Amino acid sequence: NAGVTQTPKFQVLKTGQSMTLQCAQDMNHNSMYWYRQDPGMGLRLIYYSASEGTTDKGEVPNGYNVSRLNKREFSLRLESAAPSQTSVYFCASSPTGTGNYEQYFGPGTRLTVT
Amino acid sequence: DAKTTQPNSMESNEEEPVHLPCNHSTISGTDYIHWYRQLPSQGPEYVIHGLTSNVNNRMASLAIAEDRKSSTLILHRATLRDAAVYYCILRDWGNGGSQGNLIFGKGTKLSVKP
Numbered sequence: 556n557a558g559v560t561q562t563p564k565f566q567v568l569k570t571g572q573s574m575t576l577q578c579a580q581d582m583n584h585n586s587m588y589w590y591r592q593d594p595g596m597g598l599r600l601i602y603y604s605a606s607e608g609t610t611d612k613g614e615v616p617n618g619y620n621v622s623r624l625n626k627r628e629f630s631l632r633l634e635s636a637a638p639s640q641t642s643v644y645f646c647a648s649s650p651t652g653t654g655n656y657e658q659y660f661g662p663g664t665r666l667t668v669t
Numbered sequence: 670d671a672k673t674t675q676p677n678s679m680e681s682n683e684e685e686p687v688h689l690p691c692n693h694s695t696i697s698g699t700d701y702i703h704w705y706r707q708l709p710s711q712g713p714e715y716v717i718h719g720l721t722s723n724v725n726n727r728m729a730s731l732a733i734a735e736d737r738k739s740s741t742l743i744l745h746r747a748t749l750r751d752a753a754v755y756y757c758i759l760r761d762w763g764n765g766g767s768q769g770n771l772i773f774g775k776g777t778k779l780s781v782k783p
Binding site for chain 1: 703705710711712713714715718756770771772773774775776
């Protein structure tokens with residue numbers, strides 16, 4: 556049981572390049588989330604998917620798109636990377652979007668945009 | 670969203686109890702109090718949550734004030750591995766969509782001295 560896995564662990568992009576961050580969970584969770592964390596700050600929600608087939612914007616969605624490929628996988632795409640998107644990106648999952656189930660986080664992807 | 674207030678940092682000695690405070694004076698009746706922690710270079714991990722009564726689990730205890738406007742996370746015997754940023758988060762369990770999401774603040778950075 557690997558929990559939440561993220562690829563890649565590190566990435567350096569040039570301004571304007573695109574990339575997709577991958578996230579997968581093997582806990583059969585309904586809900587999945589993408590957060591970003593800037594230095595010295597707490598996490599901010601980018602997008603979430605309460606269940607397979609649905610996605611919704613979080614606090615900071617601009618510049619990102621997401622795809623809930625199936626129940627296991629939730630990807631985050633940067634179409635045209637900007638230096639302001641330099642951050643650590645965390646994916647998380649939980650059994651349901653409501654209620655009080657805890658969220659389980661992946662190890663993060665450290666992205667630098669030059 | 671209801672907000673929480675935590676000290677920026679705290680220090681503790683190894684093997685001593687640690688009391689991490691959190692103020693949430695605007696808490697609503699449907700807000701649960703969640704605690705997460707983030708070890709260096711890792712994703713956050715769930716610690717504990719509660720509504721009105723004090724709660725205990727293998728990691729920690731949560732003491733909730735009678736008026737629910739404050740709470741305290743208690744680590745009974747701090748170890749070096751407990752050095753982390755601790756986040757106190759209010760989560761509205763009663764509604765679907767974004768209200769069930771976690772809103773992270775800056776948290777309390779706990780240092781543990783040997």
